[in-house]
Amino acid sequence: MQSRLPEYCDLYQLADKSATMSGYWPVAKMPRLLTMLAADGGEVKAELEFGRDGRIRFIKGIVSVDVEMQCQRCLDSTTVSLNTEFLLALVDNESQIGRLPEQYEALMTEGRHYLPDVIEDELILAVPIIATHDSDCSDYVKEFEAVPAEHQQEEAVKKPNPFAVLKDLL
Numbered sequence: 033m034q035s036r037l038p039e040y041c042d043l044y045q046l047a048d049k050s051a052t053m054s055g056y057w058p059v060a061k062m063p064r065l066l067t068m069l070a071a072d073g074g075e076v077k078a079e080l081e082f083g084r085d086g087r088i089r090f091i092k093g094i095v096s097v098d099v100e101m102q103c104q105r106c107l108d109s110t111t112v113s114l115n116t117e118f119l120l121a122l123v124d125n126e127s128q129i130g131r132l133p134e135q136y137e138a139l140m141t142e143g144r145h146y147l148p149d150v151i152e153d154e155l156i157l158a159v160p161i162i163a164t165h166d167s168d169c170s171d172y173v174k175e176f177e178a179v180p181a182e183h184q185q186e187e188a189v190k191k192p193n194p195f196a197v198l199k200d201l202l
């Protein structure tokens with residue numbers, strides 16, 4: 033059974049033990065990611081592998097989540113799948129960053145670290161700059177804008193318009 037990811041962890045210790053973990057984390061508890069989304073539902077799934085490559089301690093991860101973002105074409109909400117993989121080397125000072133083999137990105141940490149932050153940072157990098165529906169929703173926008181304002185409201189509430197009979201009289 034999947035459990036929630038731990039919060040504070042000693043990343044160096046996990047790397048030294050070659051630990052692996054998989055778990056979930058609620059999107060609602062990722063405040064920086066949330067500012068980019070249209071809704072706070074969803075759970076991030078994460079699979080993490082810690083280890084050592086010579087002197088380098090690393091975290092390898094695969095994370096995925098479906099989030100709701102505002103479509104920039106029709107302004108309605110659309111589901112966006114964020115999937116990302118990462119390989120982070122744990123470093124405790126900036127001078128180490130330049131010496132890392134190129135497959136690694138650096139994660140500055142003294143060891144004890146709020147693990148969901150690592151996942152959140154990676155997801156933020158995976159968020160598309162502009163979200164749109166996969167299907168072409170632009171025709172819908174054109175039609176919608178072409179309808180006079182009083183009829184737009186009628187469509188939006190999807191109820192019979194009590195004044196519809198008046199249209200015939202005009």
Ligand SMILES: [Zn+2]
Binds near residue numbers: 106107108165169
């Ligand atoms: Zn759209």
